Amino acid sequence: MTGAVIASPYPVAPGLPFTDDSRYRRRRARSQAMAGLIAFAAFLGVSILWIILGYVTVKGAPALNLAFFTERPLPYGEVGGGIAPAITGSLMLLVVAAVLGVPIGIGAAIFLVEYGKGSIIEGVRFASDLVAGLPSIVVGVFVWAALVRNVIGNFSGLAGAVALAIIMVPIIIRTVEAVLNLVPHTLREAGLALGVPKWRVILGVVLPTARAGIVTGVVLSVARAGGETAPLLLTTLGNQFFNWDLGKPTGAIPIQLYNYAVAPYPDWHEKAWGAALVLILVVGVLSILTRVATRGSVR
Amino acid sequence: MTATHSQIEALVRPEPVRHHVPHGPELPGHWMQVINLSVWYGARQAVEGVNMTVRPKAATAIIGPSGCGKSTFIRCLNRMHEVGAGVNRVSGQVLLDGHDIYAPSVDPVKVRRHIGMVFQRPNPFPSMSVAENVVAGLRLVSNPTKSQVDETVERCLDQAALWDEVKDKLSASGASLSGGQQQRLCIARALAVSPDVLLMDEPCSALDPIATAKIEQLIIELKRDYTIVIVTHNMQQAQRVADETAFFLAAEDRIGRLVEMAPTGQLFAHPADERTAAYVAGRFG
Numbered sequence: 001m002t003g004a005v006i007a008s009p010y011p012v013a014p015g016l017p018f019t020d021d022s023r024y025r026r027r028r029a030r031s032q033a034m035a036g037l038i039a040f041a042a043f044l045g046v047s048i049l050w051i052i053l054g055y056v057t058v059k060g061a062p063a064l065n066l067a068f069f070t071e072r073p074l075p076y077g078e079v080g081g082g083i084a085p086a087i088t089g090s091l092m093l094l095v096v097a098a099v100l101g102v103p104i105g106i107g108a109a110i111f112l113v114e115y116g117k118g119s120i121i122e123g124v125r126f127a128s129d130l131v132a133g134l135p136s137i138v139v140g141v142f143v144w145a146a147l148v149r150n151v152i153g154n155f156s157g158l159a160g161a162v163a164l165a166i167i168m169v170p171i172i173i174r175t176v177e178a179v180l181n182l183v184p185h186t187l188r189e190a191g192l193a194l195g196v197p198k199w200r201v202i203l204g205v206v207l208p209t210a211r212a213g214i215v216t217g218v219v220l221s222v223a224r225a226g227g228e229t230a231p232l233l234l235t236t237l238g239n240q241f242f243n244w245d246l247g248k249p250t251g252a253i254p255i256q257l258y259n260y261a262v263a264p265y266p267d268w269h270e271k272a273w274g275a276a277l278v279l280i281l282v283v284g285v286l287s288i289l290t291r292v293a294t295r296g297s298v299r
Numbered sequence: 300m301t302a303t304h305s306q307i308e309a310l311v312r313p314e315p316v317r318h319h320v321p322h323g324p325e326l327p328g329h330w331m332q333v334i335n336l337s338v339w340y341g342a343r344q345a346v347e348g349v350n351m352t353v354r355p356k357a358a359t360a361i362i363g364p365s366g367c368g369k370s371t372f373i374r375c376l377n378r379m380h381e382v383g384a385g386v387n388r389v390s391g392q393v394l395l396d397g398h399d400i401y402a403p404s405v406d407p408v409k410v411r412r413h414i415g416m417v418f419q420r421p422n423p424f425p426s427m428s429v430a431e432n433v434v435a436g437l438r439l440v441s442n443p444t445k446s447q448v449d450e451t452v453e454r455c456l457d458q459a460a461l462w463d464e465v466k467d468k469l470s471a472s473g474a475s476l477s478g479g480q481q482q483r484l485c486i487a488r489a490l491a492v493s494p495d496v497l498l499m500d501e502p503c504s505a506l507d508p509i510a511t512a513k514i515e516q517l518i519i520e521l522k523r524d525y526t527i528v529i530v531t532h533n534m535q536q537a538q539r540v541a542d543e544t545a546f547f548l549a550a551e552d553r554i555g556r557l558v559e560m561a562p563t564g565q566l567f568a569h570p571a572d573e574r575t576a577a578y579v580a581g582r583f584g
């Protein structure tokens with residue numbers, strides 16, 4: 001039968017109802033123009049990212065060598081040295097900030113999704129949004145006034161970690177809240193129907209199901225806090241030397257970047273670009289790691 | 300096997316035995332009684348004045364057109380309605396082996412440990428493997444040993460007629476099973492905490508006919524040991540699996556009531572109420 005033309009038993013309708021007319025052609029042209037504009041906007045958005053990445057890489061790559069990662073900054077005006085104390089300092093600040101901020105953020109998100117009711121939810125969410133919207137320098141000023149001046153008495157890593165934790169908490173609340181809301185209600189019911197107390201269902205069923213999204217939220221907040229400069233200037237101050245004492249001023253990559261950038265020496269400018277490149281790379285590596293580690297679960 | 304079983308029971312239920320009647324007759328199995336149960340969603344009443352006795356070691360079916368309050372009713376039998384959305388209020392009594400599960404001193408969490416539930420859509424825990432799903436209830440309420448876990452996994456999967464199909468993929472994700480297998484996994488999970496009564500709310504309505512037949516066979520097996528209440532919109536299913544059938548209907552006022560309850564054969568062959576007769580003859584709903 002293939003290829004054989006079968007004569008239709010029915011007559012053909014007069015005229016073709018599908019032929020386009022000028023009105024249709026105009027609409028199509030307009031639609032294509034719009035699509036073109038939108039694609040251009042998308043292209044611009046992405047190219048800004050690539051331009052920044054490319055520029056920072058070109059300017060910063062020459063600074064990256066072993067000494068850059070292992071040595072401390074040299075005295076004012078000397079050529080050489082690195083950002084090692086800033087790397088270890090950032091690491092310490094972020095670990096402490098995460099220890100402080102992650103339980104608070106996840107706890108608050110659990111409260112909002114699992115226990116909160118009506119106006120309390122609105123209140124907590126409003127407060128969290130307000131903190132998220134605070135200029136980070138304001139967080140720095142606050143921690144400076146509250147901790148540095150009154151409680152601790154000097155610039156310190158601890159105060160810096162607290163400032164970073166304040167910046168992390170609202171980000172964690174928002175992302176973890178969103179991902180907990182994605183966990184189907186039927187899973188909570190299934191757990192409760194087994195005679196498991198609610199808090200145990202949350203720990204044993206809801207959080208593991210949302211694991212990937214929670215990790216993503218935490219990493220996002222760490223990445224954001226890792227690049228903050230203003231609140232650190234007012235709290236940890238910065239330090240050219242290695243320091244592991246939370247009670248003393250501590251270096252951090254963004255502070256070191258700033259110090260190198262504002263100095264009048266080309267060698268230091270190159271190191272500032274290098275520090276910027278390191279910051280970008282750390283954030284990139286972190287997000288790639290979470291993507292790999294959290295493949296295939298609710299994000 | 301018997302020894303381990305009772306050890307697990309001891310773990311799952313640390314509280315003292317509740318059914319101890321000093322000189323009374325031995326329990327024939329776990330039974331339930333519903334006395335004048337009414338349910339409200341906010342101001343709107345959904346179920347009114349239900350009286351019912353649930354026979355021990357038998358399957359009781361609840362049938363009726365959709366919206367007549369079957370799910371609402373069955374969720375009141377283990378206080379699951381308290382965790383759902385929609386503020387609701389319950390009046391009346393629900394007894395398990397003669398003890399009111401709504402008494403003020405009763406912990407609803409413990410009630411659910413005695414009266415398990417299987418839902419309409421299979422809902423295995425996606426973060427857990429097949430084996431972990433089975434023992435999830437045990438692990439979340441106690442610290443079972445490795446051998447107790449292994450024993451429970453095999454025994455409950457076997458009881459749920461799933462062991463042969465999944466024994467080689469116990470560590471695969473529960474979500475990787477077919478819909479029917481997932482539902483039997485959920486039944487195994489419910490059995491693992493050794494409930495007295497098993498409630499099922501339309502357990503087959505998301506399944507294909509072959510998976511449905513397997514679950515029905517399973518229910519027939521399980522009712523030798525367990526007291527089962529099953530909601531179904533499928534009258535043939537009620538006739539195949541249930542010893543007793545209760546017919547619910549919502550009148551014009553959209554309030555569900557128990558119209559008639561009788562041994563299944565009798566309810567379908569000689570319904571006492573003409574609304575039952577019309578419903579089982581397929582004249583509405």
Ligand SMILES: Nc1ncnc2c1ncn2[C@@H]1O[C@H](COP(=O)(O)OP(=O)(O)O)[C@@H](O)[C@H]1O
Nearest residue numbers: 340345364365366367368369370371372384385
């Ligand atoms: N969470 C809820 N909030 C308010 N009304 C509800 C809720 N759940 C069910 N209802 C109402 O209660 C009645 C009975 O519902 P349901 O028990 O689900 O019926 P069935 O399971 O027999 O189909 C329906 O009229 C439904 O609209």
Ligand SMILES: [Mg+2]
Nearest residue numbers: 369370371501
């Ligand atoms: Mg229903």
